[in-house]
Amino acid sequence: MEAIGGEHQGRTTSIRKVALASLIGTAIEWYDYFLYGTAAALVFGQLFFPGFSPVAGTLASFATFAVGFGARPVGGIVFGHFGDRVGRKTMLVVSILIMGLATFLIGLLPTFDSIGIWAPILLVTLRIFQGFAVGGEWGGATLMAMEHAPANKRGFYTTWPQMGVSVGLLLGTSIIYLFALLPEEQFLAWGWRFPFLLSLVLVIVGVYIRLKIMESPSFRRLQEAGSQARVPLGEVLRDYKMVTLLVIGAQCAVNVCFYVFTTWSISYLTGQLGLSTAAALSAVMIAAALDFFAQALFGAWSDKIGRRPIYLAGSAFFGLFAFPFFWLLNTGSVFLIVVALVLGISLGHGATYSTQASFFAEQFGTRVRYSGVSFGYQLAGTLWSGPAPFVAAALLAWTGSVWAISLFMVLASIVSVISIYLASETFQKDIDEVEPRQGDTVASVSRNSGGGETV
Numbered sequence: 001m002e003a004i005g006g007e008h009q010g011r012t013t014s015i016r017k018v019a020l021a022s023l024i025g026t027a028i029e030w031y032d033y034f035l036y037g038t039a040a041a042l043v044f045g046q047l048f049f050p051g052f053s054p055v056a057g058t059l060a061s062f063a064t065f066a067v068g069f070g071a072r073p074v075g076g077i078v079f080g081h082f083g084d085r086v087g088r089k090t091m092l093v094v095s096i097l098i099m100g101l102a103t104f105l106i107g108l109l110p111t112f113d114s115i116g117i118w119a120p121i122l123l124v125t126l127r128i129f130q131g132f133a134v135g136g137e138w139g140g141a142t143l144m145a146m147e148h149a150p151a152n153k154r155g156f157y158t159t160w161p162q163m164g165v166s167v168g169l170l171l172g173t174s175i176i177y178l179f180a181l182l183p184e185e186q187f188l189a190w191g192w193r194f195p196f197l198l199s200l201v202l203v204i205v206g207v208y209i210r211l212k213i214m215e216s217p218s219f220r221r222l223q224e225a226g227s228q229a230r231v232p233l234g235e236v237l238r239d240y241k242m243v244t245l246l247v248i249g250a251q252c253a254v255n256v257c258f259y260v261f262t263t264w265s266i267s268y269l270t271g272q273l274g275l276s277t278a279a280a281l282s283a284v285m286i287a288a289a290l291d292f293f294a295q296a297l298f299g300a301w302s303d304k305i306g307r308r309p310i311y312l313a314g315s316a317f318f319g320l321f322a323f324p325f326f327w328l329l330n331t332g333s334v335f336l337i338v339v340a341l342v343l344g345i346s347l348g349h350g351a352t353y354s355t356q357a358s359f360f361a362e363q364f365g366t367r368v369r370y371s372g373v374s375f376g377y378q379l380a381g382t383l384w385s386g387p388a389p390f391v392a393a394a395l396l397a398w399t400g401s402v403w404a405i406s407l408f409m410v411l412a413s414i415v416s417v418i419s420i421y422l423a424s425e426t427f428q429k430d431i432d433e434v435e436p437r438q439g440d441t442v443a444s445v446s447r448n449s450g451g452g453e454t455v
Contacts, residue, residue: 014214018148019160021213022141026161028206029096029137030168032103032199033068033130037263037389038176040065042270042277043192047111048120055397058267062390064124065263068131069386075135076378077233080371083140084232087223088147088370089215092140093207099133100203102126107196139374142357147218147366147431152303155427158358159299163292165353169262170288177281218366218432232371236364240372243363247376248383249419250360253315254352255384256412257322260405261287261344264389265329268396273332283338287345294350299358306427307359312420314351319413321348322406330402352416362426384412 045052045061052060075095083091106126112119141161149157175198179191222228229235236244262284269280302310321344328340357373364372395404 015148015150015153015157018213019145019157021209022145022161023164023167025092025096025206025210026137026141026164027167027171028199028202029099029134030165031172031202032099032168033134034169034262035103035172035176035195035199036068036106036127036130037065037259038173038266038281039192039196041263041266041389042176042180043188044123046188047113047192048123050112054271055393058271059390059393059397060120062264062267062393064120064127066386066390067124068127068134069382071128071131072135072378072381073375075132076139076374077135077371078132079136080139080374081232083136083143083370083374084368085228087215087219088140088144089210089213091136091370092144093210095133095136095140096203096206096210099130099137100199100206102129102133103196103199104203107193107199135374135378138357138377139370142361142373143218143370144213144216146358146361147216151430153300154362154431155302155307155355155358156296156300158361159295159354162299162353162357163295166288166292166295170285170292173281173285173288177278177285180277180281218369221432222366227367229367229371232368233375235368236372236375240364240368243423244372244376246419246423247360247363247373248380250311250315250416250423251356251377251380252384252419253318253409253413253416254349254356255380256388257318257344257409258349258353259385259388260392260409261325261341261349264392265341267389267393268402269329269337272396273329275332275334275337279334279337283334283341284345286338287341290342290346291350294346295354298351298354302355302358302427306425307355307362308420308423308425310351311355311359312417314348314355315413315416315420317351318344318348319410319417322409322413323403325409326402326406359423359426362429362431363423366432 040061041058044064045054045058048064049056049060079091079095103126106123109122109126110119138161141164142158145161146154146158172195175195176192179194180187182191266277266280266284269275269283270277298310298314325340325344328336331337360373360377361369391408392405395408396402398404
């Protein structure tokens, strides 16, 4: 009995260590990624597109923000392939190195006044590297947590890397906030650079932590059996077509609304409503801090009642809240603005983002899980997240009102609700089903209801 208890205790400690490492590593990567979005809203238009009008400069700045999302599916494909062939851990170390170096170099970039057109070209290039790196980050961090977790707590532990996103948003926004307290001339001259340069220190911490954790048990078993897929993405496209489409559609609401809340709204609050930069960033920081705890609660709850009900409710909430969100913002009251962002981020994003990691990962077999979740998740980022701030800014410029943006959010909510309704529940699924060995014929396996392979 003692031996069994000791083994269980060691397993629990290992899971907690992996979950914490996933949270910290993901927080560092998303700190880098969100830092760009905040800087795009506040300074990049002036420094890298100075010849444009304020509106055109903001649009151009958000366009470079969207470019990073275009690179994410490529990163998802590359990292997913080697993550399914070589291992999850190695790919996570590589992804954080690429992300950290790209972010650090953004902090060193000369502006348009110094080198002309090369400034925005180099900015876009480094943003592409950021997108490539984060394309491999999410899938690997998610699988490391989920494949280490006990079956009845997969939702809770898989939420930990998701919570790292809130930490990254909070950390990135907080650092920008501190330097934004400088006089505007100093902030534009050099203050904005320090948060990017800090990335070098953070990435060293992240690499050290990730080198200390063990490879996923599910992948080790797959590797020992010699059952890795030869071309994982090929199997995904062959056997999981409908699952992949539903994964992409399910993310529409959370991806569109989250980036409207956290990236575009900063520009709207400061540029249209006259709110100070400090007040706008503070509102996002408060919402991000509460989102951290909300995700933990929703993730644990999904182990009790399932992923679909929570994810469905959160996605529907985005559509219902689309118009009230702007009603609260347009009051100009700092308190009501904070309430709007807290409700949108903590309830809507908290419910959806906390559950989608386990919900999506459980849809795919171990052989192709890294490729499947990365490809579906990152392609959705390209389609929904990247264009969201740009579309919101363009709709405001076109209509002169926020009602069009609210309709944009409602449409995104409808797409997600339909996709989630059509998807299968997964919270009681055995994720370590026997996988076909290399060389097995397609005829030797049967297909389950989700399109995946089962012996």
